[in-house]
Amino acid sequence: MITIRGLKKEYPNITPLRNVNAEISKGDVISVIGPSGTGKSTLLRCINRLETPTSGDILIDGENVCDKKADLSRLRRKMGMVFQSFNLFGHMSIIENLMCAPMDLLGKSKTQAYERGMELLQTVGLAAKADSFPDELSGGQKQRVAIARALAMEPEILLFDEPTSALDPTMVGEVLSVIKRLADDGMTMLIVTHEMNFAKNVSNRVFYMDEGIIYEDGTPQQIFENPQNEKTRIFIKQLKVLSEIINQKNFDFPAINSRLEVFGRRQMMSQKQIYRMQLVFEEVVLQKLIHKGSIGEIRMDIEHSEREGSVNMIFEYNGEKYDLLGDEEELAVITLKGIAESIEYKYEGKKNHLILSI
Ligand SMILES: Nc1ncnc2c1ncn2[C@@H]1O[C@H](COP(=O)(O)OP(=O)(O)O)[C@@H](O)[C@H]1O
Ligand SMILES: [Mg+2]
Numbered sequence: 595m596i597t598i599r600g601l602k603k604e605y606p607n608i609t610p611l612r613n614v615n616a617e618i619s620k621g622d623v624i625s626v627i628g629p630s631g632t633g634k635s636t637l638l639r640c641i642n643r644l645e646t647p648t649s650g651d652i653l654i655d656g657e658n659v660c661d662k663k664a665d666l667s668r669l670r671r672k673m674g675m676v677f678q679s680f681n682l683f684g685h686m687s688i689i690e691n692l693m694c695a696p697m698d699l700l701g702k703s704k705t706q707a708y709e710r711g712m713e714l715l716q717t718v719g720l721a722a723k724a725d726s727f728p729d730e731l732s733g734g735q736k737q738r739v740a741i742a743r744a745l746a747m748e749p750e751i752l753l754f755d756e757p758t759s760a761l762d763p764t765m766v767g768e769v770l771s772v773i774k775r776l777a778d779d780g781m782t783m784l785i786v787t788h789e790m791n792f793a794k795n796v797s798n799r800v801f802y803m804d805e806g807i808i809y810e811d812g813t814p815q816q817i818f819e820n821p822q823n824e825k826t827r828i829f830i831k832q833l834k835v836l837s838e839i840i841n842q843k844n845f846d847f848p849a850i851n852s853r854l855e856v857f858g859r860r861q862m863m864s865q866k867q868i869y870r871m872q873l874v875f876e877e878v879v880l881q882k883l884i885h886k887g888s889i890g891e892i893r894m895d896i897e898h899s900e901r902e903g904s905v906n907m908i909f910e911y912n913g914e915k916y917d918l919l920g921d922e923e924e925l926a927v928i929t930l931k932g933i934a935e936s937i938e939y940k941y942e943g944k945k946n947h948l949i950l951s952i
Contacts, residue, residue: 595620595751595782596641601650603636610636612806614650618751618784623777625793625814626786628803629829634786637803638753641784642673655750671699674744678756680736682728688715688739689724692746700747707746714742718772734765738772745776752776754785763855770796790833791862794818802826834861834899840892843884850875854896861898867905870933870952871896874907878948881926882918883911904935909948915941918948 596618603611610633618624626634639645641652643659643666652659659669682691692711696702702710715721718738720731728736737757744752754773758766770789774796777783787793793800793814800817802810802825810817810826821827836857838850851872858868875894883892893910917939919927931937934950941947 595622595655597651597653598641599651599653601637601640601652602648603633603640603645604648609806611640611647614806614808616801616808616811618782620750620782621780622799623781623783623797624785624799624801625797626784626801626803627788627790627793627817627829628801628809632803633806634803635755638675638755638784638786642670642675642753644675667699671747672750674747674749674752676737676740676744676752676754676757678760680728680733680740680760682736682739682743684728687725687727688720688731691728691739692743695743696746711742711746714745715739717745717775718742719768732765733761734768737761737765737769741769741772741776751782751784754783754787756786756788758787758789763852763859766859788860790818790860794862802829804829834897836896838894840879840884840894841890847876847880857896857898863898863905867952871905871907874930874933874950874952877926877930878907878909878918878950883909886916886918905952907950907952909946909950911946911948912944913946916946917941 596616598614598616601611601614602609610631614637626637628634636645640647641659647660650660654669654672657669658664683694686694689708689711692714693704693707696707696710697704712721712724715724718741720735720738720742723731723735728739731739757773758769761769766789770792773783773785777796785797797814800812800814801808802817802821804825810821810823817826818830821830836853838853854872854875855868858871879892879894890912895908897906897908899906919930919937919939921927930950934952936951938949939947
């Protein structure tokens with residue numbers, strides 16, 4: 595359905611895409627992953643020609659998007675695009691957002707556009723919001739409307755650029771479940787995402803981008819469990835680790851708590867495990883170290899071992915020897931001992947190290 599050959603995109607100071615080659619078949623659901631700045635967004639924008647590639651070919655159903663004579667508006671109609679930032683029209687109601695392009699560009703009548711729009715809102719669970727305005731919707735609802743609006747153009751392929759990155763963690767699921775349904779219905783999709791859980795479970799292929807190329811292309815199992823190339827391995831390994839440094843009393847507790855939640859979800863931890871992780875963080879850092887007062891810098895590293903289903907939480911803090919689990923009677927200590935499967939404490943190189951496995 596899409597063939598990308600020798601695709602290059604250079605900007606004055608940087609060449610995000612050096613030589614991208616790919617074959618995308620009908621029904622493929624491809625997650626595009628990789629460190630930031632590796633050209634993932636640029637690739638999507640070249641495919642739908644929001645950007646002009648420097649060189650190379652992108653064939654869509656045999657037709658070259660890069661050809662100067664290509665009928666871009668017709669080619670673009672084959673592709674729907676969903677952005678991180680929704681991009682709904684604020685002055686139009688939800689149903690009007692869905693009706694305008696089909697009427698303007700597909701020549702649909704008002705009734706046809708309305709009926710199809712309502713059907714699509716039904717599909718994304720938002721028929722009740724047809725007459726609301728974008729401002730009245732949550733982020734997750736807006737993104738579902740954006741997906742419905744892209745679908746209203748009857749595209750052959752949908753391109754998503756980090757569709758859940760701007761959302762509150764509680765709203766990610768509703769958007770991903772809409773995308774999953776489209777995948778089940780056989781929609782061809784290319785999805786730039788940081789949701790590894792989703793990439794593993796929903797896509798049939800994963801592109802790992804780095805070095806200006808599709809550095810590794812494989813099934814989710816190959817990429818996540820047995821990556822072949824060094825950079826892929828490093829990237830996948832990093833995904834399993836979260837590090838936080840706390841160096842002042844008034845640190846942003848909710849922000850770290852929410853990063854724990856996002857990390858846990860991306861790691862496919864159960865809600866219970868995420869809660870335990872947050873509880874350990876709160877007890878160790880807030881109840882013990884911060885309240886005790888004498889602490890300089892605290893470093894918290896979290897590693898998730900999927901195979902063993904365990905989470906290691908490693909706390910490192912400066913100062914004198916202080917085993918914060920010393921007082922067996924204390925509530926925080928009882929809580930921590932109740933949650934952790936194993937606890938190890940050592941004092942080494944003038945640093946305290948506490949490792950809890952939960
Ligand atoms: N319009 C532009 N002009 C100049 N540089 C750009 C432009 N768009 C993107 N870049 C640069 O190209 C690189 C790749 O960007 P992008 O495709 O957004 O990466 P990703 O989506 O993987 O994070 C980045 O270094 C970015 O700064
Ligand atoms: Mg991007």
